Amino acid sequence: MASDTVTARAEPDVASPSGSRRPKRFGGSRLGGLILALNLLSLLILFVGALALNEWQRGLIEARQETLKAQAEMLVRVLGEPQIGVTRGSPVPYLDSIEASRWLRDNFIPEGQRARLFDVDGIPVADSYEVTEAIPGRPLPPARPAGTPEATPDAKVIAGTTRKQEQARLALAAEVEGALEGQTQAQVRLSETGDRVVSVSTPVRHVQQVLGVLTLEAGDVDETVGAQRRALMPFALVALAVNLLGSLLLHLFVARPVMRLSAAADEVRLQRARAISLPDLEGRKDEIGDLARSLESMTETLSARMDAIEAFAADVSHEIKNPLTSIRSALETLPLVKTEAQREKLTALLQQDVRRLDRLITDISNASRLDAELNRDRPRMVNLTSLLTDIVSVYEAGRKPGEARVVFTPPAGEDALIVGRDGPLGQVFRNLIDNARSFSPPGGEVRLILKRDDLDARPIRVLIEDDGPGIPPENLETVFERFYTSRPRGTAFGANSGLGLSIVRQIVEAHGGTVRAENRPGEDGPAGARFEVALPVAAPPARRA
Structure with a gap:
């Protein structure tokens, strides 16, 4: 007999069926690692996009350029007026570099910007840094203690610095040369100190003649972008914390329970338990x-x-x-x-x-x-009336003299339709008919009655009645057990295995029905046995509109 059921309460750290432990990932869970990876990937995409700020940065640079253009147009319009004293109109118009420097010193000293004035030959004649206290370049390194040997500059560093300065000078010269041709130039370039600046060069005119070029530079773009990135950092850190918390919760409440269920299933498969609990x-x-x-x-x-x-x-x-x-x-x-x-x-x-x-x-x-x-056999629509008619006709065709007759009473009205398997259902009624005939007296009768009771949960009912000695009341349920046989005297020994009624109950219950046994009442006791099979009716087919 079977032993008591053992339940599996396995934890996820059990060994795999092959004997080796599962590879450790995030908490030993592939699903948990996948959840964490996807969350971090989405966060990384958001984080990189926020740091890049490409579109916002491009818009900022364009806006800065437009501001510098408007500012430069206003300044060159003033510089081109002879009344200001910066330009001279006789006998040939030219730009007075001394007056221009004074004018820049007195009228244009904005913080964070640099103004430079070039003559018609592209030679610088004024620089706002030179007429103010602003000192271009980077802060000096901290002072060294006394006696500290002076650090020798690296030749590569010096060469790189010189190359950057030369590139910055050439970029500025190209911009000024383009402006001397009469068109305002705007670009983003590197300054002599290596900083990125937004630069606008506008020609200075006297009437239509170009007398020089005014160049305005703004170097606060990187600082503005950096400030925006720093402002986004708290939000990025909060998003990171939320993603990590979400990954942890998904691991604890989804991945780890699935691992435990998998481990418990392995316990059952390895026969160390009979059920999962x-x-x-x-x-x-x-x-x-x-x-x-x-x-x-x-x-x-x-x-x-x-x-x-x-x-x-x-x-x-x-x-x-x-x-x-x-x-x-x-x-x-x-x-x-x-x-x-x-x-x-x-x-x-x-x-x-x-x-x-x-x-x-x-x-x-x-x-x-x-x-x-x-x-294996798929359920389909079965006409129980036709099935029982065919079964009874086979018994009547092969009936020998002295054997009990089989009589079928179909229901009045429509056929009884059920959803099931006609092969096993046919075995049910053949077993019941064989059982009834074996208990019937010579020349007796076995009656099959098919009826329908729509008030019941299983409205299709088949009654199989015989005229035999009946069933002892204490065995009305026992007769459905395997290998149970109780035959009257004179019955051939070993003619029945005791499995027929057990098979009947198994098939009927597989079709959602019930089967029970009872005795037909008589004057002096049971008048015979009666088996009742109740089956659910098939749902009517849907009508097409």
Whole structure:
């Protein structure tokens, strides 16, 4: 018999079936690692996009250029007026560099900007840094203690600095040269100190003649972008914390429970447990709880099926041993028999036991294949009226003299339609008819009555009645157990295996129905046995519009 059911409460750190432990990832979970990776990837995309600020930075530079252009246009318009004293109109218009420097000193000293004035030959004549206290360049390094040897500049650094300065000078010269041709130039370039600046060069005109170029530079773009990035850092850190917390919660409430269920399933598969039982997961009201409850129900069903198989195997072993023991006893007695009559009696007994064994093995084979046949055959619409009519006609066609008749009473009105498998259903009614005929007296009658009761949950009912001795009241339920036989005197021994009614109940319950036994009341006791099979009716087909 089966042992008591052992439940699996495995934790996720069990070894894999191959003997090696699962590779450790995020908490030992592939799903947890995937959740963390996806969350971090989305956060990284957001973070990189916020830091790049390409579109915003381009708009900022364009806006800065437009501001410098407007400012430069206003300044060159003032510089081009002879009344200011910066330009001279006779005999040839030219730009007075001394007056221009004074004018820049007195009228243009904005913080964060640099103004430079070039003459018609592109030679610088004024620089706002030179007429103010602003000192271009980077802060000096801190003072060294006395006696510290002076650090020797690296030749590569010096060469790089010189190259950057030369590139900055060439870029400025190209910009000024373009402005001397009469068109305002705007670009983003590097200054002599290596800083990125927004530069606008506008020609200074006297009437239509270009007298020089005014260049305005603003170097606060990087500072503005940096300030915006620093302002976004708290939001990025909060988003990072939320993503990490979300990953942790998903790992704890999704990935880890799935790992525990997987480990518990491995315990069942490795036969260290018979069922899964994780109460802390089964009590959850989400999909994980549904999965845990489904797995527990599945393993409990499998465990019950295994117990039934073990019990069936034990019953089969017991039933097969009886005819085998009888055969062995007869064979051991056969050499000791003196007369021919005794020998024929033993031979008849052997043949009877062999037939009994053959019938028992056949019924056992049919019972063991029943589950597979029920699962393999797909349910379909079955007309129970036609099925019973065909079965009864076969019995009547092959009825021998003295055997009980089989009479079928169909329902009045429409046919009885059910959803099921006609092969197993036919076996149900053949087993019940065979059982009723075996108990019927010679010349008796077995009646099949098909009726419908729409007030019941299973409205299709089939009654099989006989005129036999009936069933003892205490055995009305026992008759459906495997290998149970109770035959009246004179019945051939071993003609029945006791599996027929057990198979009937198994098939009927697989179709969602019920089967029960009762005695038909008579004047002096039971007038016979009655078996009732109740089945659900098929839903009517949907009508097309």
